[in-house]
Amino acid sequence: MSYYTIYNVKIDSVIDVIYSKFMIYLCKMIEDKNQSRTSISELGEFGLINHLTKNFKIQNKTTIKGVGDDAAVLEIKNKQVLVTTDLLIEGVHFDLSYMPLKHLGYKAVMVNLSDVYAMNGEASQITVSIAVSNRFPLEALEELYKGIHLACENYKVDLVGGDTTSSTTGLLINITAIGQVNKEDVVYRNTAKPNDLLVVTGDLGAAYLGLQVLEREKQVFEVNPNSQPDLSGYSYLIERQLKPESRKDIVKLLKDLEVKPTSMIDISDGLSSEILHICTQSKVGCDLYEEKLPLDPQVISTCEEFDLNSTTIALSGGEDYELLFTISQEDFPKIKGNPHLTVIGHITDESLGANLVTRAGQKIKLTAQGWNALS
DSSP states (O other), X not given: OOTTGGGOSOTTOHHHHHHHHHTHHHHHHHSOTTOOOOOGGGTHHHHHHHHHHTTXXXXXXXXXXXXXXXXXXXXXXXXXXXXXXXXXXXXXXXXXXXXXXXXXXXXXXXXXXXXXHTTTOEEXXXXXXXXXXXXXXXXXXXXXXXXXXXXXXXXXXXXXXXXEEEOSSSOEEEEEEEEEEOTTTOOOSTTOOTTOEEEEESOOSHHHHXXXXXXXXXXXXXXXXXXXXXXXXXXXXXXXXXXXXXXXXXXXXXXXXXXXXXXXXXXXXXHHHHHHHHHHHHTEEEEEEGGGOOOOHHHXXXXXXXXXXXXXXXXXXXXXXXXXXXXXXXXXXXXXXXXXXXXXEEEEEGGGOEEEXXXXXXXXXXXXXXXXXXX
């Protein structure tokens, strides 16, 4: 088995992929050193771009010209344009010892689309720029772009440009997402008001715990390469870490319910950090109720196994890519009972501060302990 044949699996076969990724260590030791590996230098920059993007088809009327010219051409009438970008660096944002390249490509797109949906907008285009070291053959980049392509297909966005260059430090991925929103529909972080309800989509903490499981099994494998990773019972957590989904569905759901959030943000750095962003920029306080935090059963059981506090994980874990938003109390009947939405607190006057209300009724000052990109 060669290094890259392990990637020939369906992207939803998360457990199988992770097992295969741990086997990379063994594969490197026994692989045929004369196996076919296509150097990306054989294609050149433009040849590489053409090769990697040849299967991407235009899906949006707003895309007039995509890949293949000096610049993309977009035509967006009577809309406000949304632009967001994220840089992912090997060893900082991802670990290729357990992150398959196909999953990495998919996740890199999700990270950016989530920011567009957090503005109550619709994503339509992306650009992808990568820097790679010479340890990556063409076959590896093909796997990366398979994940990007699947994300574009699933979320109906067009790849319209990007860049490639060399790197001396591994793999870097920079994706820019472009979207649009009606002027009257755009939602910012700085427009929450006292008495608004604080609402979150989905559940929290699973992605962080998935990372802890993967790190644990990596350490076990490094000590004993003959051991097999024990991933039973963690499938949901691992999928939330390796293959998150952006909440495009929530934008449509809120529109169908005739609910416009008064503020909104996506949960990338941890719930507490995102709440504090809204409070700081809106100049408000909040009461967040511990008993209302939505937790998956796997999160609860794994926290017990790892001797972790589930509330701490929900507040500070990060990478959930759920949406956090506020709504006026008048809109509560429209969302009441919806399985995708949970009211977790309410906005207060700025003078009262941002607080966590414990199950015992005690108020604790909310602090940001999530991901810090510059730490």
